[in-house]
Amino acid sequence: MDFIYLASQSPRRRQLLEQIGVRHELLLPDPDEDSEALEAVRPAEAPAAYVQRVTGLKLDAALARLRRRGLPPAPVLCSDTTVALGRAIYGKPEDEADARRMLRELSGRTHRVLTAVAVQSRRTRVQAVSDSRVRFAALTPPQIRAYVASGEPMGKAGAYAVQGRAAAHIEHIAGSYTGIMGLPLYETAALLRQLGVA
Numbered sequence: 695m696d697f698i699y700l701a702s703q704s705p706r707r708r709q710l711l712e713q714i715g716v717r718h719e720l721l722l723p724d725p726d727e728d729s730e731a732l733e734a735v736r737p738a739e740a741p742a743a744y745v746q747r748v749t750g751l752k753l754d755a756a757l758a759r760l761r762r763r764g765l766p767p768a769p770v771l772c773s774d775t776t777v778a779l780g781r782a783i784y785g786k787p788e789d790e791a792d793a794r795r796m797l798r799e800l801s802g803r804t805h806r807v808l809t810a811v812a813v814q815s816r817r818t819r820v821q822a823v824s825d826s827r828v829r830f831a832a833l834t835p836p837q838i839r840a841y842v843a844s845g846e847p848m849g850k851a852g853a854y855a856v857q858g859r860a861a862a863h864i865e866h867i868a869g870s871y872t873g874i875m876g877l878p879l880y881e882t883a884a885l886l887r888q889l890g891v892a
Contacts, residue, residue: 698769698813698891701756703729706857707773710877716886721756721770729755733774733785741778741808742823749774749810749821757814769815769891775876777852778806784852793842793853800852802832804866807852809873811882815889822885824878826869828856833863 699721700707711718723729732751735744753772760770777784779799787793804827812821833841841860847853854860856867856874870878 698771698886699756699760701752701770701772704876706875707877710872710875710879714879714883721759723755724759727755735783735785740781741776741783741806742825744783745774745776745808745810746821746823749812753812753814769813769889771811771813773809773811773877775807775809775851778808779803786849786851787847787853790842793847794838796853797833797838797841797847800830802830804829805852807874809876809878811878811885813885813889815891818889820885820888822881824870824873824881826867826874828864828874829866831863831865837863
């Protein structure tokens with residue numbers, strides 16, 4: 695197989711696949727697909743179970759898209775990232791006020807960043823989860839306001855991008871930096887090797 699399909703709108707995931715030399719084509723949702731609805735959290739759902747379930751749903755939707763469009767067969771990769779403080783799941787902020795709330799709650803504390811990856815080739819599906827820890831310094835209200843005003847938190851789980859301006863406030867990271875960005879490269883490469891792709 696000389697390429698895979700990446701079913702993600704994230705430019706960071708594209709860059710990360712390019713970094714390890716994986717050729718890929720985008721397999722993006724149709725305009726009438728409600729991708730955000732797949733990210734709804736179930737009551738009392740644990741963060742790790744949530745991120746794996748959502749990734750599986752996204753992969754199912756991508757495979758259906760591939761069949762519907764009659765595209766040439768190739769492995770399909772999906773990934774989803776969530777931020778968790780205890781059992782509380784922090785997805786993408788709904789608006790600026792929600793982004794400020796998330797950052798206030800994460801300020802001065804250590805949280806988990808969970809990224810699930812799933813790849814399907816023919817009838818074989820393999821998956822992995824990267825679990826990292828991130829500690830923010832205590833953020834002042836003006837710092838939070840300025841960061842949210844930059845627009846960077848929007849569309850990001852936990853209302854921040856580790857590779858962006860938020861890095862100035864991150865005291866400590868344990869785990870996978872690329873997993874925190876949205877695609878853990880070690881786990882992704884291992885899954886692709888399992889399928890004979892990489």
